[in-house]
Amino acid sequence: MRPIYDAHIHLDVYDNAEQKQIIKDMETYHVEGLITVSRHLLSAKRNLKLAQENKRIYPAFGFHPEQSLTSEQDIENTLYFLMKHQHEMVAVGEVGLPYYLRKQNNTIPIAPYIEILEQFIKIAKRLHKPIVLHAVYEDAPLVCYLLEKHSITKAHFHWFKGDSKTVERLIQNGYFISFTPDVCYKEKIQSLAKRYPISQTMVETDGPWPFEGPFQDHKTHPRMIHQSVEKIAELKHMKLTDLYETIASNTRAFYKL
Template sequence: MTSPFIDTHIHLDTYSDEEQKMILESLPGCGVETVISVSMHLESSHRNLKLAQQFHGLVKPAFGFHPEQPLPSDDEIKALFSFMESHVNEMIAVGEVGLPYYSRLEAMSGVKKWDNEPYKALLEQFIVFAKKHDKPIILHAVYEDADTACDLLKKHGVTSAHFHWFKGSSETIRRMNKAGYYISFTPDLLYESEIRDLARQYPRAQVMTETDGPWPFEGPFEGHMTHPGMTAHVAAAWAELQGLSLAESNRILYDNASRFYRLND
């Protein structure tokens, strides 16, 4: 019997109600056991908690603040952390959190002033929370931002870090590998050379599958709504790159996600 799939990073709450129902009802038929639904902000966290309560076991919620948006006010930050404290036993991880690489590039290309320090300070608060409550943390941190995130993780002794849809230098990849951090691959593993190169070299025991839905994909997924079932295609592509059978690939990826997110505890 083949191992099921786990979508370790999806924004399920941002789909329409009809799409959510269709996706969740179709998961068993796609071989998907669980999706980890990450949050954008406080309102998103509320929605993901509700989905997890409605679809117990199928949806595991993570709470956080996506960095590619304007910073919340101090009161909004306080309210988010208060919510997280109140629901710490219901959250599987802190996420999605990180640093605004793409927003920063856009601002700087337009010759706008940019202060990254408040984003770093907010990320550090999330890392401290993850350490305090022994929760994994899901990171949006690519290229040089990944090094900043690694510095903060090391500072606070956080080892359960998941860098989703990661891109970075060879030196950063080695650093993350040595620290034991996990990464996950999206459906662009089928056609993006940079991601395929990363998949060839990152340790087998530290990789997982994700979709980052509803983000749309190209190649064979052009024009299709992003669905957790696409993790099967990701697993098959990774198997080919690693020279593994589908059964072995599926088992490794499932075991990795189950272990990292403590799904069988």
């Protein structure tokens, strides 16, 4: 194991005992840091507290799109929180569009979510912060358009899924993607890993989201990213130590750690 970062985890969603165990295990598993993303204002406050208690936790603040719309006042309060704690956060996120929510209910309008996303894009640009995105399949081109509209260059599409044309668009724009442990057992994700430039690649768990394959029935833990790195090195025909160094360097540089 070499030093590595979990570029996307919902640390605040774990219970207190699990959080303490993960933080305790970081040294054992050579996890240098956790980029812990937020789902809403309360989530952001929890992640800020976690970061204040441990310098290896790096918070991002945003509004996760796969949930019901909140009030305009709630969004304004969240944006105010971002402004107030801009020097304590490493990025704006997690933000994006509600792909899966709309799959469950196709009557949900997308326009209000686009409006909210654009507000977060604007504040990311204003604060010169990277933005962490939930934008998959058909939603990804629209999100790319919004980023291009506002001249955003530092964008991280976590657990990305999309068509070949959109993949090429992300590559050309210099956007980063990160791979979860499903790269170890899903062929489509492995194909994406082969294609995507290693210079624009990170790794993540998206914990506590559960995984299958060799991770079936195991609580998602940052130690799993080592298996992801090993698989990517195999797919890329790269020396494992070189891949570790590149991915860790990518994460540090992208988030200014």
